[in-house]
Amino acid sequence: MRTFALFAAFCLSAGSSAAAKLVEIKEPARIVDAFAPAASLRVVNVWATWCVPCVEEMSDLRAIGDIFGTQVSIVGVSLDDMIPADRAATRQKVAEFLDQKRISYSNLYYSGKSDALADALRFNGEIPITIIYDRRGRELWRRQGKIDRQNTIAEIKKLLRRNP
């Protein structure tokens, strides 16, 4: 019984720590807070656990994060909140999903208006979408739909040469 209680406590603590790492935002303007300030390139990836191509490309984004390290700051923006359900439970589910997928780049749980996000990122609502900005917030590249790992790596190398 004690073992079970300890195990349960561990699960609860592991679960809540996963959710704690996933910051909830309601304003698209908060996305910029999640970028590593020193990074030369800033990558926003809008996704959801229910979006098949989004999930398929996560390993590619993780690999890109591993390859470029501190030069490139990746921030995922989860839209899972768009499906009506208990908000805290959904956020927990997304956090656990990220842990399962061993995603180390930053992620945000977006619970604001979809219109506001679409306007801020200038996209039409179709996910995934991946956008690369420079340090000053100037858009350099975007891909609507699933990224191609090799093409994106080549593109980032090119962009880094121009934006060291």
Added chain:
Amino acid sequence: MKKLLILALPLLAVACVADELAVGAKAPAFTLVNAVDGKTCSFKPGDGKISVVFFTCNQCPYAKAFEPRLIEIAKAYEAKGIAFYAIDPNDEARFAEESLVNMKDRAVSKGYPYPYLKDADSSIARAYGARVTPHVYVVDPTGVVRYVGYVDDSARPEERTKTGLTDALDALLANRSVATASTHAFGCSIKFKS
């Protein structure tokens, strides 16, 4: 400063490619199989009716989230003479959930008040420039597209602040212009038949 930067992003961003059928364009006609009864169902734009053509599917959680709302809207507005056509454009060869049999099961179990049509080669979705499910088009009695975009701005009823589809229908019923004729249709990408 940070906020200024992200607010500046839209101004600096490359304009999106707008491939969906534009407001003011003539709506494409179609004849598709209705999964519910196996018979063909035709939409002839300019038939004198206001029509709602929307792309949806069996598997997308976001489309499913809007299903009760679309059923509610259809029941309310069909009584006012508006026709509704639900179209599933997803490739059933890759996604078995989108087969005619599964479509029929869903339509019957949910009590769809509209035909649930299979766009087997995704050609109608392409003709409309539909990208996601759900993606809504309102066509006026002369066959012209008068609204494109979402059902509402949120699938959470308590957070809904904009009702794009019903606003458009109310405007057309009152012979007014549609104030917000285009909105951002969020959802799952359509699994086009290649």
